[in-house]
Amino acid sequence: MNKMIPNCRQTQELHxxxxxxxxxxxxxxxxxxxxxxxxxxxxxxxxLKFMSRLCDQLPEYGDFGKKNPMPExxxxxxxxxxxxxxxxxxx
Amino acid sequence: xxxxxxxxxxxxxxxxAKPEAWLRDFGDHLYAYAMFRVRDRQIAEDLVQxxxxxxxxxxxxFQGRSSExxxxxTILHNKIVDFVRKASRENLVFTEDELVxxxxxxxxxxxxxxxxxxxxxxxxxxxxxxxSGEFWEVLMSCIGKLPPDIGEVFKLREIDGLSTEExxxxxxxxxxxxxxxxxxxxxxxxxxxxxxxxxxx
Numbered sequence: 331m332n333k334m335i336p337n338c339r340q341t342q343e344l345h346x347x348x349x350x351x352x353x354x355x356x357x358x359x360x361x362x363x364x365x366x367x368x369x370x371x372x373x374x375x376x377x378l379k380f381m382s383r384l385c386d387q388l389p390e391y392g393d394f395g396k397k398n399p400m401p402e403x404x405x406x407x408x409x410x411x412x413x414x415x416x417x418x419x420x421x
Numbered sequence: 422x423x424x425x426x427x428x429x430x431x432x433x434x435x436x437x438a439k440p441e442a443w444l445r446d447f448g449d450h451l452y453a454y455a456m457f458r459v460r461d462r463q464i465a466e467d468l469v470q471x472x473x474x475x476x477x478x479x480x481x482x483f484q485g486r487s488s489e490x491x492x493x494x495t496i497l498h499n500k501i502v503d504f505v506r507k508a509s510r511e512n513l514v515f516t517e518d519e520l521v522x523x524x525x526x527x528x529x530x531x532x533x534x535x536x537x538x539x540x541x542x543x544x545x546x547x548x549x550x551x552x553s554g555e556f557w558e559v560l561m562s563c564i565g566k567l568p569p570d571i572g573e574v575f576k577l578r579e580i581d582g583l584s585t586e587e588x589x590x591x592x593x594x595x596x597x598x599x600x601x602x603x604x605x606x607x608x609x610x611x612x613x614x615x616x617x618x619x620x621x622x
Contacts, residue, residue, distance in 0.1 A: 337528075337531055337532030337533055338528060338532055338533050338534040339523070339528045339532035340532060342604070342608070343600070343604050346600070346603050346604040346607050346608075347600050347603075347604070349603075349607075350578065350585045350599075350600070350603060351585060368534075369540075370534045370539050370540040371534070371540075373540045373541070373542055373543070374540050374611070376543075376545070377540075377543050377545075377611055377619075378607050378611065380543070380545050380547075381579075381607065381610060381611060381614065382579055383547070384547075384550070384560060385560075385564075385579035385580055386579070386582075387547075387551065388557060388560060388561070388580060389454060389494050389495070389497075389498050389580070390491050390494060390495075391550075391551050391552070391557055392454070392557035392558075392560070392561060393450060393554050393557065393558075394449070394450050394451075394452075394453030394454045394456075394457060394561070395447075395448075395449025395450035395451075395452065395453045396449075396453075396554075396558075397453070397558075398449075398452070398453040398456055399449040399452070399453070400448050400449050400451075400452035400453075400466075400469070401462070404452065404462070404465075404466040404469075405444065405448055407466065407470070408444055408448070408466065408469060408470045408473065409441065409444060411470050411474065412440045412441060412444065412473060412474070412477070415477075416438070416440075416474055416477035416478040417478065
């Protein structure tokens, strides 16, 4: 491809970087042109964006407790703390 | 209209809160999420306790727009983010091997993806995934398979939502290295998810 247009290796790096900061417009344009011509990199970019969105939703939808339950001692200590009330005062 | 919307009218007051029930019903979930982020039992316990107390105190602000579980998880999430922001700075050191993102033969001499390493389509249906418990377990386990320090930088960015600048300062890494780390992490995670979820037929 033309020297102005990044190759697949560079495009994948730029896809990742684009999720952390806004790329200069010329670079963004170059990535877009590459992706118009390359299904792989176009998919790669979309999948990275999708992954980022999933990570954002992980705390909300993930059910973490099934495999690593809270140890009983921790549960008891927290229950004690809760008996003291929301500000830590005795009820 | 009540002068104080947090204590009057139909809003719940903190005497309506059920902290013991939260601990019973969501304790495991909250604790495991804290462990996933901080990997230390004592800190995880403290964070869960702080979150439950904060939730109790702020129960008047709970509008019921989300489930209690989601609401509690958000409070815990915020406590975790405060904690990782304040955590002492450390020097993360990466070996060159750790930072190699690509597999041998993935690209040709001109940097083009080779036939054997073409990228397949994913069925991206967020609504279906949201309620598939199995999917979130795969996602967590794939994040867990990243090399620990790379996984930590990734989580700070993608789970906790810290900025690039904050992360570089906190972990004393150069921006150039940061780009490589994130590229490596995302590439690894993408492959793991393809293998274990999206690429399965």
